[in-house]
Amino acid sequence: MLYKILIVDDEPPVRDLFMDLFKREGCQPVACASGEEALAVLKKDVFDVVLLDIRLSGISGLEVLKNIRNVHKNLPVIMITGFGFDEDLIAKSKQFGCSGYIGKNMPVAQIISIFKQFVKNSKEKGGCCI
Amino acid sequence: METDTKELLPNLIENAAVIVLYLDHSGNILFCNKKTESLVGLKRSGIISKNWLEVLFREANNIMTKEMFKAVMEDSITYKRAKDFQCHILSSNGVERIISWSITPILDKNDQIEGSALFGHDITEIEERETSLKNIDDSLKNILSSIKEYALYVINLDGNITYFSMGSETMLGWSKHDIIFKHVSILHNINDNVSNLSLILEHVRLFGKYETETELITKNKEVVPVILTVNQFLDSSGKLIGYIFIAKDMTERKKLEYQVFQSEKLAALGQLSAGMAHEINNPLFVISGRVEMLKNEKLSQKVKDSLALIDSQADRIRKLVDRILKFSRKSAATLEPININEAIELVLPLIHYNKLPAAKIEIEKSFEKNMPPIKGDLHQLQEVFLNLLINAYQSMPGGGVIKIITSNFKNLYAQIQIIDTGTGIPDPHLKDIFMPFFSTKKDGTGLGLSICHNIIKNHNGSIELESQVNKGSTFTIKLPFI
Numbered sequence: 001m002l003y004k005i006l007i008v009d010d011e012p013p014v015r016d017l018f019m020d021l022f023k024r025e026g027c028q029p030v031a032c033a034s035g036e037e038a039l040a041v042l043k044k045d046v047f048d049v050v051l052l053d054i055r056l057s058g059i060s061g062l063e064v065l066k067n068i069r070n071v072h073k074n075l076p077v078i079m080i081t082g083f084g085f086d087e088d089l090i091a092k093s094k095q096f097g098c099s100g101y102i103g104k105n106m107p108v109a110q111i112i113s114i115f116k117q118f119v120k121n122s123k124e125k126g127g128c129c130i
Numbered sequence: 131m132e133t134d135t136k137e138l139l140p141n142l143i144e145n146a147a148v149i150v151l152y153l154d155h156s157g158n159i160l161f162c163n164k165k166t167e168s169l170v171g172l173k174r175s176g177i178i179s180k181n182w183l184e185v186l187f188r189e190a191n192n193i194m195t196k197e198m199f200k201a202v203m204e205d206s207i208t209y210k211r212a213k214d215f216q217c218h219i220l221s222s223n224g225v226e227r228i229i230s231w232s233i234t235p236i237l238d239k240n241d242q243i244e245g246s247a248l249f250g251h252d253i254t255e256i257e258e259r260e261t262s263l264k265n266i267d268d269s270l271k272n273i274l275s276s277i278k279e280y281a282l283y284v285i286n287l288d289g290n291i292t293y294f295s296m297g298s299e300t301m302l303g304w305s306k307h308d309i310i311f312k313h314v315s316i317l318h319n320i321n322d323n324v325s326n327l328s329l330i331l332e333h334v335r336l337f338g339k340y341e342t343e344t345e346l347i348t349k350n351k352e353v354v355p356v357i358l359t360v361n362q363f364l365d366s367s368g369k370l371i372g373y374i375f376i377a378k379d380m381t382e383r384k385k386l387e388y389q390v391f392q393s394e395k396l397a398a399l400g401q402l403s404a405g406m407a408h409e410i411n412n413p414l415f416v417i418s419g420r421v422e423m424l425k426n427e428k429l430s431q432k433v434k435d436s437l438a439l440i441d442s443q444a445d446r447i448r449k450l451v452d453r454i455l456k457f458s459r460k461s462a463a464t465l466e467p468i469n470i471n472e473a474i475e476l477v478l479p480l481i482h483y484n485k486l487p488a489a490k491i492e493i494e495k496s497f498e499k500n501m502p503p504i505k506g507d508l509h510q511l512q513e514v515f516l517n518l519l520i521n522a523y524q525s526m527p528g529g530g531v532i533k534i535i536t537s538n539f540k541n542l543y544a545q546i547q548i549i550d551t552g553t554g555i556p557d558p559h560l561k562d563i564f565m566p567f568f569s570t571k572k573d574g575t576g577l578g579l580s581i582c583h584n585i586i587k588n589h590n591g592s593i594e595l596e597s598q599v600n601k602g603s604t605f606t607i608k609l610p611f612i
Contacts, residue, residue: 011412017419024423055408082411083404083455104415105452107445108422 003048003119005029008038008064009080010057014104018051021112035064042068047075049119052098054081054089062096069097078102078118149229149250152236157182157203160245169229169252171222182248186219206233207243216253228254281346281356281377284363285314289331292372301379303349314375319345319353334360334373346377355380392564393587396580399566407454410447418444453577454566467503467612468511470536470544477515481523489529496535502611504544506589511609514582514593518548518605521578525552525603539608543591546607555597563595 005027007018015031022029030045032038035056042050050068054061065077078100079093090101100118102111143150144163152161162177170177170185177185183196195217206213212234221227229250236244274282274295281298285291291314294306302317309316318327333340340360345353356377363372421441429437478493522532530551537545555563564583566576586593590610597603 011416013416014412017416017423020423021419024426082408082415104411105448105455107448108415108419 003027004046006038006041006045006047006050007031008035008050008056008061009053010034011053014053017108021108025112025116035059035061035067038064039067042072050075050077051102051115052077052079054079054083054093062092065093065096065098076100076119078115080104149248149252151182151248151250153182153203153246153248155207155243155245157200157246159185166250169219169221169227169250187217188220203233203246206235206246210235210237210241210243226254227252228257279379281375281379283314283317283375284372285375286372287370289314289327298377301348301354301377302346303352308349317346319347330360331373334362335370338362343380355384388561389592396564396566396583396587399580400584403454403566407451410451414444414447414451418448453581456577456581465505465507468506468508469501469503470511470546470609471497471501473508473511474515474534474536474546477512477519480512480516481519489527491523491526491529492531494531494533496533498537498544501536501538501544502541504589504609505612506609507585510585511589514585514607515546515548517578517582522548522550522552522603525550525554527553530602541611543608543610546609547604548607549602549604551602554599554601554603555595556599560595560597564593 005022007015007022007029009015009018009031010033012033015033019029019031030041030047032041035058038050038052052061052064056064059067061079061081065079068075068077076099077097079089079098080102081089082104083089093101102114106114146163146165149166149169150161150163151159151166154160158179159177159182160179162174166177167174170188172185183199187196187199199215199217202213202215205211212232214230214232216228216230218226218228230253231251232249234247234249236247238244274297277295278297278300280295281301282293282295283291283298284293290311291309292311294304294309299305304317315327330340330342338361342358344356344358346356346358348354354377357380359376361374361376362370363374365371418441421437421444424437425434474495474497519532519534526532532551533547533549535545535547535549537547539545564579566580583593586607586609592608594606595603596606
């Protein structure tokens with residue numbers, strides 16, 4: 001599993017954890033601390049999947065998602081949030097074209113397993129929602 | 131100049147505005163004045179020497195009246211005393227007049243009856259005025275009786291109740307007969323108002339009116355919150371003769387205000403909780419994630435045990451934060467038509483998956499057959515019912531009965547009652563029962579009922595609790611039909 005993953009989260013410990021977790025899984029993660037930085041990186045590089053925090057300082061995760069969709073129609077983008085499984089946030093994320101949604105309230109092992117399954121499906125069937 | 135009374139007297143009698151007749155022993159008229167002629171419509175020649183009853187009561191159907199007045203005259207003569215009576219007579223123009231009569235025996239020097247003087251005063255207009263005043267009085271009484279939302283009572287200057295409206299009877303439980311002439315302090319909160327009552331009355335005496343928010347006491351010693359207006363009670367000459375109290379029952383308003391206050395407080399707490407939960411979730415995610423990563427390292431058993439402990443405690447926090455987030459949810463997620471009876475039926479088998487007391491508990495169901503659907507989120511509503519049922523179970527460690535009653539309130543909303551015979555909740559705790567983190571249970575998080583409250587509120591419904599210690603609790607939920 002050598003997916004190239006773009007991780008967008010403004011909290012360094014969360015970012016670092018994702019980096020370590022995905023490296024351990026054999027992925028190739030790249031971390032960004034803001035939406036602005038992420039959009040700039042996406043212009044230069046190609047990724048298999050984006051892991052995007054909803055609440056970011058600067059432009060919000062949803063705004064970043066909207067911008068990504070303007071350019072990358074089929075790039076899988078998974079929203080991640082500390083608000084847990086919030087129906088309103090899920091609905092908004094879907095409206096802006098997210099491919100999946102993960103709550104930080106889930107156990108880490110479960111998050112990784114869901115993530116792997118998602119990317120696998122995404123590659124094979126052209127995307128699915130978690 | 132001295133007036134000649136001998137000439138004046140006949141003149142006065144002749145022109146008097148009252149009927150004056152003089153009768154002999156048999157009641158034959160020996161004298162009459164002008165007013166008599168105008169009233170009966172006969173010339174004096176047609177009146178004199180006729181019997182007074184024939185002249186005054188000419189209508190054929192007046193035998194009873196004639197006999198009665200004959201008896202009055204005989205009584206006056208027999209006992210040598212004046213007698214008053216009243217009757218209706220037909221005047222010359224066919225209009226019925228009301229005459230107030232006075233018959234007086236006239237005695238000679240030897241105290242023997244010479245005849246009888248009959249004076250008649252036409253009181254038709256006075257009577258009509260009185261009747262119309264009485265009608266107004268009756269209407270006022272009817273109006274006052276019809277006002278049931280207000281208690282209206284009047285006291286005299288000694289503070290004794292002299293009037294107590296039907297509205298007062300309804301609101302305060304006293305019957306008119308029981309409370310009339312009792313002192314008004316019986317209705318006022320001793321701790322709060324009795325010392326003020328005299329000040330209030332003094333204020334009203336000086337300034338005419340006083341309005342205050344206060345409490346009245348019912349016959350059963352229950353407290354009714356009211357807006358009380360006290361006015362002066364004046365007689366027709368403007369003299370103060372008492373005080374008029376008008377009290378508007380504020381119980382429902384207070385209840386509503388309290389509910390709005392509670393809801394706003396809960397909404398604010400929800401917002402705060404969501405923010406806090408988010409802030410906790412991020413570091414928690416890092417802690418759990420790091421523990422997860424360390425699990426694959428070669429570690430001593432002691433460190434592994436410590437990591438397992440950190441992991442389980444982090445999991446505990448995660449679950450708590452999940453509950454907090456659930457509490458803070460703003461909207462019902464998936465709205466669909468739901469039959470409340472079916473929703474409850476689906477929940478009942480789930481109860482036993484929870485930790486429950488071993489005692490024998492019976493469930494009695496009474497479901498409304500004609501129950502239109504409501505619009506709601508089935509899972510959320512089931513969570514509410516499950517939560518309430520588990521609470522009911524836990525409140526009956528010694529066993530008991532849970533009644534589940536559903537009813538259709540005027541085709542407006544579904545009412546669901548969950549009634550237990552458990553330990554109940556003490557009165558001071560009732561007001562906080564839907565607040566987050568408030569729990570009467572030893573190991574409760576205090577989020578269950580606040581989540582229930584939020585879910586029901588998001589469904590535009592209401593949830594209320596009535597409880598008595600050692601008797602049980604009743605949760606009443608109202609959800610509007612589609």
